[in-house]
Amino acid sequence: MYRKSLADQECSIARALDVVGEWWTLLILRDAFRGVHRFDDFLTSLGIARNVLTVRLAKLVEHDILERRPLAGHAGRHEYRLTDKGRDLQPVLLALLRWGDRWTAEDGEPPVVLDHTGCGHDADPRLVCGHCGGELHPGNVRRRASEVAETG
Amino acid sequence: MYRKSLADQECSIARALDVVGEWWTLLILRDAFRGVHRFDDFLTSLGIARNVLTVRLAKLVEHDILERRPLAGHAGRHEYRLTDKGRDLQPVLLALLRWGDRWTAEDGEPPVVLDHTGCGHDADPRLVCGHCGGELHPGNVRRRASEVAETG
Numbered sequence A, B: 001m002y003r004k005s006l007a008d009q010e011c012s013i014a015r016a017l018d019v020v021g022e023w024w025t026l027l028i029l030r031d032a033f034r035g036v037h038r039f040d041d042f043l044t045s046l047g048i049a050r051n052v053l054t055v056r057l058a059k060l061v062e063h064d065i066l067e068r069r070p071l072a073g074h075a076g077r078h079e080y081r082l083t084d085k086g087r088d089l090q091p092v093l094l095a096l097l098r099w100g101d102r103w104t105a106e107d108g109e110p111p112v113v114l115d116h117t118g119c120g121h122d123a124d125p126r127l128v129c130g131h132c133g134g135e136l137h138p139g140n141v142r143r144r145a146s147e148v149a150e151t152g
Helices: A012-020 A023-033 A039-046 A050-062 A090-103 B012-020 B023-033 B039-046 B050-062 B090-103
Strands: A066-070 A078-082 A112-116 A126-128 A141-145 B066-070 B078-082 B112-116 B126-128 B141-145
Touching: A012 A023, A012 B023, A012 B090, A023 A039, A023 A050, A023 A078, A023 A090, A023 B012, A039 A050, A039 A078, A050 A066, A050 A078, A090 B012, A090 B090, A090 B126, A126 B090, B012 B023, B023 B039, B023 B050, B023 B078, B023 B090, B039 B050, B039 B078, B050 B066, B050 B078
Parallel strands: none
Antiparallel strands: A066 A078, A112 B141, A126 B126, A141 B112, B066 B078
16 A cells, blocks of 8 residues: 655644554554664564564664664674654553553453552553643543644 | 554554554544544545545444444435544544654644643643553553563
8 A cells, every 4th residue: 555655744643653653663662662672672572574674663763763873792783772752652652552451452451551660550541631630532622723834 | 565463462552553553544533533524524634545545444443443324414425433442542642643743843833732621721741640640751651461461
């Protein structure tokens, strides 16, 4: 299927998907958050084809989501580390995780539970308003065009 | 590119991506949240090929994310409405929107601002712990296998 580039759409969701809206990309990032940093480890963890992984990693480096840097003590080898831009994608993955836990888990039990080490309890991630802290849901969020564009 | 099914992976992120981890799927849902409900309106809004849209909508109906129902007053025509399972994907879209606003907006200004009608201010969505309300970030979330699986 031909993939139309969404980067020029006046919509941050479309632009975000243009960079990370691909299955493998998000699973590579999931693994990076879990501590996978080397090409061969991604290969093993994901069961992905070598050429696909090469292309995906290059795109993530190109977009400054992963940083490719020499692996200490291994001449000629590299590792991939999340940048600030990459680490800022964690809410996307946590939101996917929460939805998957709720709607796709077999036996009604999610395979993984998230602990919030800050308080020691299940994290049970919620999306809230940064101003008042109230939980956001479709009924209480309204889109408003900024001065830059009339539609998003 | 061959798409390996991720549905059988013991990971809610992989399972979630298996259902919604496709560009068009998430953009169809974005439009549904914005009030687009008819086939022709999705077609116009997305600039997507008719056959691709047909397949994507059918998958979303199959997975109970959209409901296809007769359009009142238009014999033989249908509309697509978000189910509870579909509406529960809003945090994923909001998390993508926030990231796109922050990292892909041109001129540093997001094209769309979200209002939280509950408090009347910019929503500026944040992901927080459902137990203590503290903001979640990569440094304070730890994965723990539930009793169902040892790895996720």
